Amino acid sequence: MRADLHTHSHCSDGTDSPRELVRAAVGAGLDVVALTDHDVADGWPEAREAAAELGIGFLAGMEISCAHDGAGVHLLAYGLDPTHPGLTAELDRVLAGRRSRLPGVLQRLRDLGVEIDEADVRAVAGHAVSLGRPHVADALVAVGVVADRDEAFDRYLKPGRPAYVPRYGAPLHETLRLVEAAGGVSVVAHPWARGSRRVLTKNVLADLAGSGLTGVEVWHRDHTDSDHSELAALARDLDLAATGSSDYHGTGKVGHELGCHTTPADQLDRLQAAMAAARAGAR
Numbered sequence: 676m677r678a679d680l681h682t683h684s685h686c687s688d689g690t691d692s693p694r695e696l697v698r699a700a701v702g703a704g705l706d707v708v709a710l711t712d713h714d715v716a717d718g719w720p721e722a723r724e725a726a727a728e729l730g731i732g733f734l735a736g737m738e739i740s741c742a743h744d745g746a747g748v749h750l751l752a753y754g755l756d757p758t759h760p761g762l763t764a765e766l767d768r769v770l771a772g773r774r775s776r777l778p779g780v781l782q783r784l785r786d787l788g789v790e791i792d793e794a795d796v797r798a799v800a801g802h803a804v805s806l807g808r809p810h811v812a813d814a815l816v817a818v819g820v821v822a823d824r825d826e827a828f829d830r831y832l833k834p835g836r837p838a839y840v841p842r843y844g845a846p847l848h849e850t851l852r853l854v855e856a857a858g859g860v861s862v863v864a865h866p867w868a869r870g871s872r873r874v875l876t877k878n879v880l881a882d883l884a885g886s887g888l889t890g891v892e893v894w895h896r897d898h899t900d901s902d903h904s905e906l907a908a909l910a911r912d913l914d915l916a917a918t919g920s921s922d923y924h925g926t927g928k929v930g931h932e933l934g935c936h937t938t939p940a941d942q943l944d945r946l947q948a949a950m951a952a953a954r955a956g957a958r
């Protein structure tokens with residue numbers, strides 16, 4: 676039983692179509708795959724249909740761009756109704772924030788002598804409904820300024836680099852409530868990746884566990900081995916489901932192949948039981 680619960684298609688910043696992603700999941704020997712694009716559900720119908728045809732389990736999910744204490748936090752949500760009015764209003768704010776950040780990023784790049792415009796970004800973004808820094812990175816690759824996304828982030832786009840511009844994130848606690856109201860369950864994504872341990876301390880995770888959080892993504896490429904064991908123990912202590920996943924982005928992220936981390940069967944069972952309960956209690 677192999678379940679990969681965190682992947683991205685070209686509806687956000689992955690490079691596979693939802694159908695290609697599901698086909699790749701079958702090829703990787705997975706039994707269950709979740710599609711969790713950033714802030715959009717647009718890939719669900721195609722992925723669901725492909726999964727039914729190819730005989731693999733499918734979980735509809737989303738990675739919601741949240742903010743807590745001035746820092747970005749990614750919240751995975753599963754089984755939520757993407758038409759819930761409160762939720763869609765919040766997601767619209769996040770998507771608007773993604774779009775409105777772009778001119779500032781491009782201006783900063785121009786100040787550094789790097790000339791790309793919105794049309795260049797749109798051209799590489801293709802099917803993306805959710806626009807992100809990886810698309811700016813792809814535009815930089817296309818004009819030959821950098822070799823790949825990693826170099827674009829390291830030189831220009833990550834916090835502390837000259838073309839980094841912050842964007843709006845949905846308030847974390849409020850988003851937990853919205854996901855619950857929309858009949859879904861929440862799992863905090865890669866809580867200790869890229870320095871976010873400073874924000875998502877054990878105390879904060881304990882608080883979230885008491886505020887409606889269902890699980891924590893324990894096994895992830897951006898965690899160290901000791902993060903894995905500490906987070907697994909913390910999940911046990913806090914009675915949270917512990918998930919593992921690839922955070923696959925197609926060719927957009929190296930080292931995140933489908934199934935490189937998976938979620939144990941008993942933890943998937945827990946998550947699915949919580950999803951059934953959430954669906955029953957949705958408002």
Ligand code: AMP
Nearest residue numbers: 688713806807808809824825828829928
């Ligand atoms: P944004 O949505 O604009 O905040 O961009 C975040 C996305 O950029 C996430 O999906 C990350 O996977 C991706 N990302 C962050 N750092 C890097 C990096 N160094 N190389 C490639 N992708 C990255």
Ligand code: ZN
Nearest residue numbers: 683688713924
């Ligand atoms: Zn991404």
Ligand code: FE
Nearest residue numbers: 738749864865
């Ligand atoms: Fe993430």
Ligand code: FE
Nearest residue numbers: 681683738922
């Ligand atoms: Fe992700």
